[in-house]
Amino acid sequence: MKIGLLLQARTGSTRLPGKIFMDLNGRYSIQRILDGCKKTVYPHKILLCMPKEDEAEIKERISNGELESHIDERFDLFIGGENSNDLVDRFYKAARLHNIDVIVRLTCDNPMYEAAEDIIDDMIDDYLDNGAMGFLGNNDAISRNPFPNGIDVEIFNYRMLCWAKANIKDKINLEHCATSFYKCGNPFSVRAYNNMNRISKLIPSFTLDTVEDYQLLLKLTKNYDACQDLNAAIEKTNYEVWNNDGK
Numbered sequence: 001m002k003i004g005l006l007l008q009a010r011t012g013s014t015r016l017p018g019k020i021f022m023d024l025n026g027r028y029s030i031q032r033i034l035d036g037c038k039k040t041v042y043p044h045k046i047l048l049c050m051p052k053e054d055e056a057e058i059k060e061r062i063s064n065g066e067l068e069s070h071i072d073e074r075f076d077l078f079i080g081g082e083n084s085n086d087l088v089d090r091f092y093k094a095a096r097l098h099n100i101d102v103i104v105r106l107t108c109d110n111p112m113y114e115a116a117e118d119i120i121d122d123m124i125d126d127y128l129d130n131g132a133m134g135f136l137g138n139n140d141a142i143s144r145n146p147f148p149n150g151i152d153v154e155i156f157n158y159r160m161l162c163w164a165k166a167n168i169k170d171k172i173n174l175e176h177c178a179t180s181f182y183k184c185g186n187p188f189s190v191r192a193y194n195n196m197n198r199i200s201k202l203i204p205s206f207t208l209d210t211v212e213d214y215q216l217l218l219k220l221t222k223n224y225d226a227c228q229d230l231n232a233a234i235e236k237t238n239y240e241v242w243n244n245d246g247k
Contacts, residue, residue, distance in 0.1 A: 001132060003124060004045040004100035005037050006091055008177075009108035010084050011054050019208050020108050021061075024221040027070075029208055032111040032221065034070040039117035042124040043104065046074045049094050051084035087177040092165045095158050102132055103161060105154040105178055109208040111217060115230040116151040123193050127155045134189030135160070135181040142182055143192035147199055148234075150206035154178040160188055200231045202238040216241065 009030065011018050020030040027035075030048075037046045050058055058077065061067060067075075078097065080090030095103055104124060106113055113120075119138070127136050136155040140146040147153075156178060164173075164180050173180040182190045195201070206220055207213060219240055224233035 001101045001128070002045070002099055003043045003102045003104065004047055004095065004098060005040065005043045005104045005106060005120070006094060006100070007033065007037070007046070007048050007106045007108050008087055008090070009048060009050050009054075011057060012051075012084060013109075013209075015210055016208065016214070019214075022208070022214060024111055024217055025225055027221075028066075029111040029217075030108055031067065031070045032114040033106070033108055034067060034075070036113040036115065036117050036120075037106070038070065038072050041117075041121050043074065043120075045076060045098050045100060046071070047076050047078050047094050047098065047100075048108075049078045049080060049090050051080050051090065052082050053084055055079045085171065085175045088161070088164045088168055088174050088180075091177055092161050095161055101158050102127065103156055103158065105156070107152065107207075110150045110152060110206075111208060111221065112150050112206055112224070112230065115224060115233075116153070119147070119151060119198075120153055123153050123155055126193060130191070132157055134191060135178070136191050136193055137178070137182065138193040138195065141179075142190065143194050145194040145196065146192075147195040148201055148204050148206060151199065152207075153193070154181075156181055156188075163187075200234040200238075203234050203241075206234075 009020050013019055021028050078094040138147045139152045160181055168174055168180050181188055208217055220233055220237045223236045
């Protein structure tokens with residue numbers, strides 16, 4: 001059974017263009033994400049899935065060595081079609097091309113995947129132990145005890161992706177892909193991977209979507225780099241934000 005980390009990314013965000021290449025204390029957001037993926041054990045492939053419009057830029061950055069030290073032999077780039085908003089199609093074609101059976105969806109606006117390799121591997125282990133069937137997620141849409149937004153992980157299988165390709169037509173679900181697996185009207189089971197006090201929720205969200213998010217992540221990544229402990233970094237960042245004494 002072939003397991004793939006599929007990273008959805010594009011540079012054309014309307015709220016924060018080019019965010020995957022924003023510098024966070026010496027590394028791009030995408031570099032931090034790839035560093036976390038590189039530390040995982042289970043996945044056989046790590047696929048950076050980007051739309052056609054981003055092909056020239058990402059290939060140039062790969063060829064000039066910007067990502068070289070952040071990837072391993074499992075890494076590959078997949079360029080999707082012209083519609084940058086159709087994630088179902090992009091993931092379906094990437095999984096089919098690379099013969100992926102289990103899809104682990106990560107979003108490239110979450111640089112703190114750098115610190116989440118154990119969560120990713122544990123969730124894959126859980127998914128395989130339960131027959132590699134249905135949908136497994138750890139976010140607040142699924143779990144009563146979710147992880148903070150910013151280390152969201154969603155796992156589903158190729159058969160489900162084929163179902164989505166054949167049945168999903170509305171813009172919202174095409175753009176977000178996995179939402180169609182945990183809403184009414186589909187035949188799949190849904191399970192939660194709960195945050196059993198493993199990751200602090202003092203900061204409930206540290207996804208990179210706005211300028212304000214970027215300012216928060218500058219503090220969080222600086223604190224994480226200093227201690228290599230996500231909980232400690234969250235606690236220190238929370239203190240700095242609320243006491244206005246962070247540098």
